[in-house]
Amino acid sequence: MRLSRFFMPIMKESPAEAQIVSHKLMLRTGMIRQSAAGIYTWLPLGFRVLQKVSQIVREEQNRAGAIELLMPTLQQADLWRESGRYDDYGLEMLRIKDRHERDLLYGPTNEELITDVFRTFVRSYKDLPKTLYHIQWKFRDEIRPRFGVMRGREFLMKDAYSFDVDEAGARASYNRMFIAYLNTFARMGLKAVPMKADTGPIGGDMSHEFIILADTGESQVFCDSALTDMGAPGLDVDFDADLQPLVDARTALYAATEEKHDPAAFAAQVPPERQLSARGIEVGHIFYFGEKYSAPMKAMITGSDGKERPAQMGSYGVGVSRLLGAIIEAHHDELGIKWPEAVAPFDVAIVNLRPGDSKVDAACEQAYAQLRAMGRDPLYDDTSERPGAKFATMEVIGIPFVLVIGPKGLEAGLVELRERATGAKHELSLEAALNRLAPTGPQVAA
RNA sequence: CGGGGCAUAGCUCAGCCUGGUAGAGCAUCUGCUUUGGGAGCAGAGGGUCGCAAGUUCGAAUCCUGCUGCCCCGACCA
Numbered sequence: 303m304r305l306s307r308f309f310m311p312i313m314k315e316s317p318a319e320a321q322i323v324s325h326k327l328m329l330r331t332g333m334i335r336q337s338a339a340g341i342y343t344w345l346p347l348g349f350r351v352l353q354k355v356s357q358i359v360r361e362e363q364n365r366a367g368a369i370e371l372l373m374p375t376l377q378q379a380d381l382w383r384e385s386g387r388y389d390d391y392g393l394e395m396l397r398i399k400d401r402h403e404r405d406l407l408y409g410p411t412n413e414e415l416i417t418d419v420f421r422t423f424v425r426s427y428k429d430l431p432k433t434l435y436h437i438q439w440k441f442r443d444e445i446r447p448r449f450g451v452m453r454g455r456e457f458l459m460k461d462a463y464s465f466d467v468d469e470a471g472a473r474a475s476y477n478r479m480f481i482a483y484l485n486t487f488a489r490m491g492l493k494a495v496p497m498k499a500d501t502g503p504i505g506g507d508m509s510h511e512f513i514i515l516a517d518t519g520e521s522q523v524f525c526d527s528a529l530t531d532m533g534a535p536g537l538d539v540d541f542d543a544d545l546q547p548l549v550d551a552r553t554a555l556y557a558a559t560e561e562k563h564d565p566a567a568f569a570a571q572v573p574p575e576r577q578l579s580a581r582g583i584e585v586g587h588i589f590y591f592g593e594k595y596s597a598p599m600k601a602m603i604t605g606s607d608g609k610e611r612p613a614q615m616g617s618y619g620v621g622v623s624r625l626l627g628a629i630i631e632a633h634h635d636e637l638g639i640k641w642p643e644a645v646a647p648f649d650v651a652i653v654n655l656r657p658g659d660s661k662v663d664a665a666c667e668q669a670y671a672q673l674r675a676m677g678r679d680p681l682y683d684d685t686s687e688r689p690g691a692k693f694a695t696m697e698v699i700g701i702p703f704v705l706v707i708g709p710k711g712l713e714a715g716l717v718e719l720r721e722r723a724t725g726a727k728h729e730l731s732l733e734a735a736l737n738r739l740a741p742t743g744p745q746v747a748a
Numbered sequence: 749c750g751g752g753g754c755a756u757a758g759c760u761c762a763g764c765c766u767g768g769u770a771g772a773g774c775a776u777c778u779g780c781u782u783u784g785g786g787a788g789c790a791g792a793g794g795g796u797c798g799c800a801a802g803u804u805c806g807a808a809u810c811c812u813g814c815u816g817c818c819c820c821g822a823c824c825a
Contacts, residue, residue: 314774314786315760319818330759339817393749394824411825445749445823459825511825587825621825655784690785708784718784 305683324630325450340447340455350647366482368433379405381414408441416463421601427467435462452627460620472614477545479618488534488746491642497557508590516631519581525557527578534746583628590616639700648681651701655708
């Protein structure tokens, strides 16, 4: 993309309403524009990141065997009356009437819809297990939206739903999502720590929140620091194998949010030097809830014994739009955003320090063409801004690599390659710089 | 929903107390100079001061109502 043709309304000052750094930076860099409280337009720069994050989520869901579909945002109230949640959900649910005075709602989640789909088409244990997911906009009419996309009313969420014949199968489905989540977040450059969450009336040990540690996180969390060093299982995990040992390795150590924190247990189970108290952002939540929806909505499965029983279900959410805020909270400095390469809106920038200079223009065009040919997604700053302004722009929008090409360097046959993450600057030939920028595949090293 | 605050140019804000022709910086446009860290000079454009109704000769300013947004709390992917 040539910057002169792109639409990137960047600002030098951040709007007054933003409180936390991710919200300020998203507004400043022209990633989003607030449309109403908790409702945002995704401008091109932000939309690119949203798509990259979505795609990583999608790839890891697929890798774990989940099947993508797409359910509507508007749902009819009748389904929610079947599950009993139409009355339970309260004011957080946005209720709408159509022209025939029929009750609709803008979906805050999709258990009812997916259960309806499932019960219509699936009858036999032979068709199980199945995990279906979609990435779709949700609306929850929060009393007080805040922190930009971290707590919006409209938000993009990946929600998956598993269906199994029995609890053992449900546990296997749960474990697949558990592992997929660790890989998903690691690919985005995040260290996500699974923490035991409230299972409510269902009970059991099958609910976890995935927490990103960030200084500006909204809740206090406590865990064994060994968890943060554990890393993700890796993209070569065999999802057909028994994943229980991998899950157990990560659930054996202490990890709790403030609500579930037990100071006595924390002190007893975790060596003092590994007692980590930090701020955290919840970016995922997985849950086994058994027959909660399948029983009242009659999603019945015939087992090998010929008997009908309600499907065993679980649901698995990832806050996709929220993740952008979380990533920025975890990756920024005083100059701006430092995007991990996998989610950067552009992975490389070319800064032309002297547009109009034929040698500089030629070198930039060559770099631009070659980077695209090698599968990179470069942003070429071909504008006539001054160098300082160009550097500052690339820094605030957080492009991981910046190739600086100017007349002085070219005299000596050199260009400069800058790394946003480390601040490192390397003087080298254009050819050498391009070699260094050869793309790598997906990585889970956080 | 309880408590607090804000609403003036695209952005950040001053002006309001004490009513009298609407301002600054940044951004935008034109010209010249400049070009390896957010340039300089000269000029220009841009606002029914959130909306409505009052008080007044006269309202951005005072009064009332409404709407929107922000902060703290309870709630939450």
